[in-house]
Amino acid sequence: MNNSIIFRKEVGERINEIREADILAGIPSYNNARTIGHVVKAVQAGFAKYFPDKKCVLVNSDGGSTDGTAEIVQNAGIESYQAILISHRATPSFKITTPYHGIPGKGSAFRTIFEIASALDAKACAVVDSDLRSITPEWIELLIKPVVEGGFDYVAPLYHRHKYDGTITNSIIYPLTRALYGKRIRQPIGGDFGFSGRLANFYLTKDVWETDVAKYGIDIWMTTTAIANNFKVCQSFLGAKIHDPKDPGADLSAMLHQVVGATFDLMETYSDAWKTIKGSEPLLTCGFQYAVGLEPVNVNVDRMIEKFKLGAKELCSLWEVFLSKDVLDFLCGSQKLSKDEFRMPDSIWAEIIYSFALACHKKIINKEHLLKSLTPLYIGRVASFVMETWESSAEEVEDRIGKLCLTFEDKKDFLLNNWQ
Amino acid sequence: MGNFLQRIAIEPFERFFDKVVQFLPNFLTALLILIIGVVLGVILRGVFLRLFKAIGLDRVSERSGVIELLKKGGIKDSVSVLLSRIIGWITVVIFAVISMRELEIPTVERLFESFLLYLPSVFVAALILLFGYLLGNFFGRAALIASVNAGIRFSGVIGKFVKFTVFILSATMALEQLGIGSGTIIIAFAIIFGGIVLALAIAFGLGGRDIAKEYLEKKVKGNEKKDEISHL
Numbered sequence: 001m002n003n004s005i006i007f008r009k010e011v012g013e014r015i016n017e018i019r020e021a022d023i024l025a026g027i028p029s030y031n032n033a034r035t036i037g038h039v040v041k042a043v044q045a046g047f048a049k050y051f052p053d054k055k056c057v058l059v060n061s062d063g064g065s066t067d068g069t070a071e072i073v074q075n076a077g078i079e080s081y082q083a084i085l086i087s088h089r090a091t092p093s094f095k096i097t098t099p100y101h102g103i104p105g106k107g108s109a110f111r112t113i114f115e116i117a118s119a120l121d122a123k124a125c126a127v128v129d130s131d132l133r134s135i136t137p138e139w140i141e142l143l144i145k146p147v148v149e150g151g152f153d154y155v156a157p158l159y160h161r162h163k164y165d166g167t168i169t170n171s172i173i174y175p176l177t178r179a180l181y182g183k184r185i186r187q188p189i190g191g192d193f194g195f196s197g198r199l200a201n202f203y204l205t206k207d208v209w210e211t212d213v214a215k216y217g218i219d220i221w222m223t224t225t226a227i228a229n230n231f232k233v234c235q236s237f238l239g240a241k242i243h244d245p246k247d248p249g250a251d252l253s254a255m256l257h258q259v260v261g262a263t264f265d266l267m268e269t270y271s272d273a274w275k276t277i278k279g280s281e282p283l284l285t286c287g288f289q290y291a292v293g294l295e296p297v298n299v300n301v302d303r304m305i306e307k308f309k310l311g312a313k314e315l316c317s318l319w320e321v322f323l324s325k326d327v328l329d330f331l332c333g334s335q336k337l338s339k340d341e342f343r344m345p346d347s348i349w350a351e352i353i354y355s356f357a358l359a360c361h362k363k364i365i366n367k368e369h370l371l372k373s374l375t376p377l378y379i380g381r382v383a384s385f386v387m388e389t390w391e392s393s394a395e396e397v398e399d400r401i402g403k404l405c406l407t408f409e410d411k412k413d414f415l416l417n418n419w420q
Numbered sequence: 421m422g423n424f425l426q427r428i429a430i431e432p433f434e435r436f437f438d439k440v441v442q443f444l445p446n447f448l449t450a451l452l453i454l455i456i457g458v459v460l461g462v463i464l465r466g467v468f469l470r471l472f473k474a475i476g477l478d479r480v481s482e483r484s485g486v487i488e489l490l491k492k493g494g495i496k497d498s499v500s501v502l503l504s505r506i507i508g509w510i511t512v513v514i515f516a517v518i519s520m521r522e523l524e525i526p527t528v529e530r531l532f533e534s535f536l537l538y539l540p541s542v543f544v545a546a547l548i549l550l551f552g553y554l555l556g557n558f559f560g561r562a563a564l565i566a567s568v569n570a571g572i573r574f575s576g577v578i579g580k581f582v583k584f585t586v587f588i589l590s591a592t593m594a595l596e597q598l599g600i601g602s603g604t605i606i607i608a609f610a611i612i613f614g615g616i617v618l619a620l621a622i623a624f625g626l627g628g629r630d631i632a633k634e635y636l637e638k639k640v641k642g643n644e645k646k647d648e649i650s651h652l
């Protein structure tokens with residue numbers, strides 16, 4: 001605990017000055033100078049508009065930005081409350097900007113936010129990404145009000161996203177989380193969440209800050225920890241999610257390794273919780289749902305299929321230790337298929353994910369190698385999904401994802417029977 | 421005549437008899453030590469077999485690829501059985517060496533002394549080879565997966581190249597440890613390795629000129645259709 005951020009002198013002094021808070025909103029950042037000003041303004045407007053009589057604190061937990069992110073956070077503010085139809089702000093809101101310590105990543109940034117929330121005894125908290133372009137003040141209301149007024153402990157986001165946006169969520173994390181824990185949280189790794197002070201304190205009791213949770217794994221860890229420990233969970237419709245394009249250099253296999261690895265690790269931690277669950281149930285969804293127009297997304301399917309075929313050719317010897325003969329036959333057979341013929345059925349995909357989870361559980365090969373070798377299969381699945389849904393509307397694609405989830409639920413027995 | 425018989429038959433026989441009488445206690449002691457060694461070897465083999473099984477050594481070795489290595493080498497026994505057998509044999513060999521020394525035969529003593537001095541080098545060389553094999557597999561697999569994920573067509577070749585390079589490096593180190601042509605082997609390795617790198621550089625330079633040009637053009641002009649999928 002001595003490495004804790006609240007032991008930093010300047011943060012400690014600021015906390016002593018503020019003493020306590022009703023509401024806390026956290027923004028993790030790293031070189032987000034282009035967008036963070038807008039996010040800070042939206043959060044402050046949300047405080048002013050929806051929680052005028054509450055003591056609100058905004059915390060920016062920064063990973064050592066060099067593009068002036070911290071200065072922008074310090075200087076950003078609502079220029080005119082009248083312009084956002086607010087006559088006055090009864091209680092002023094506070095701002096804390098601090099660098100986080102520990103493994104570089106979003107999870108370490110969140111840890112700092114949890115610690116400050118705990119030190120200020122915040123009743124309700126929210127975290128929002130710093131690269132958001134579509135955030136509005138209403139997001140703060142939608143993420144925090146279910147906690148303050150509805151007695152919920154965890155509020156997951158629900159967005160309208162382009163049909164090919166969030167493909168790890170759509171093809172792995174949502175179906176798997178839903179099948180395992182029986183809750184239909186549509187965006188388990190959405191990145192923007194609301195949670196109670198009680199849950200923030202619970203998160204801090206867990207010793208996970210040196211693992212993948214400290215990086216991309218934080219989102220799935222927060223969601224799974226909340227549902228597996230029976231905290232009261234709901235989701236809020238936030239509208240469209242439009243964010244700055246991710247770093248093009250960001251390695252897909254590293255992302256998969258961290259997110260899927262964290263999900264598989266949580267399967268170990270909460271095996272008693274998911275083993276008894278069958279089927280799934282919908283959650284209460286707050287907020288008024290409406291359709292939104294989204295920018296088209298470019299997809300190079302040819303290159304994706306090429307990568308899949310290369311992986312299937314070169315890595316089969318690695319996978320044959322834990323994949324079933326049916327799956328291996330499919331992978332070998334798909335080498336000969338043309339682009340138009342190539343499809344990866346839901347049942348094969350669900351079995352692949354469960355087999356990887358089992359291989360990870362049984363520690364058959366090095367975990368990093370195992371999870372990174374999933375990349376070509378994932379790319380193949382995304383290519384298949386894109387071709388299948390090229391002409392489909394957003395609703396049809398959602399139905400298609402729903403069917404995939406049902407396949408995961410149906411095949412859960414395969415996982416249970418092989419999990420020793 | 422009596423004197424002659426005494427010199428050519430009785431005296432040598434008496435000398436032989438004296439030597440046998442002198443040698444017999446040593447021989448019996450050596451035999452006893454050897455028997456104790458064999459018995460102790462059998463006991464230790466059993467004890468270590470149980471210990472290795474209790475600590476789950478076979479599971480660990482299965483995960484780390486040692487089992488795969490042994491199977492490829494034609495050894496079907498588990499690591500527990502193999503290690504406990506090695507411990508048993510080492511015990512027997514140690515006691516055999518001690519018993520041989522008890523015989524006090526100078527030639528045998530010198531031979532065993534040399535053998536004993538060489539044993540640690542053999543052991544270290546075997547360890548280097550084993551780690552080289554395991555590391556070669558690990559890095560080869562890591563290189564294969566990374567190059568597949570990067571979409572490199574000859575990923576298989578890259579994986580194998582990394583694997584064998586690490587193994588050859590370890591084999592060179594093992595031979596150096598054994599003192600077998602140390603200088604020659606290092607020079608040979610450097611020549612072969614340098615030659616491979618030079619050959620690859622020339623091959624890429626000549627054969628891949630057009631590919632490199634095309635790649636750079638695509639990168640600079642940006643005419644390649646990029647994915648805009650946001651995975652998370």
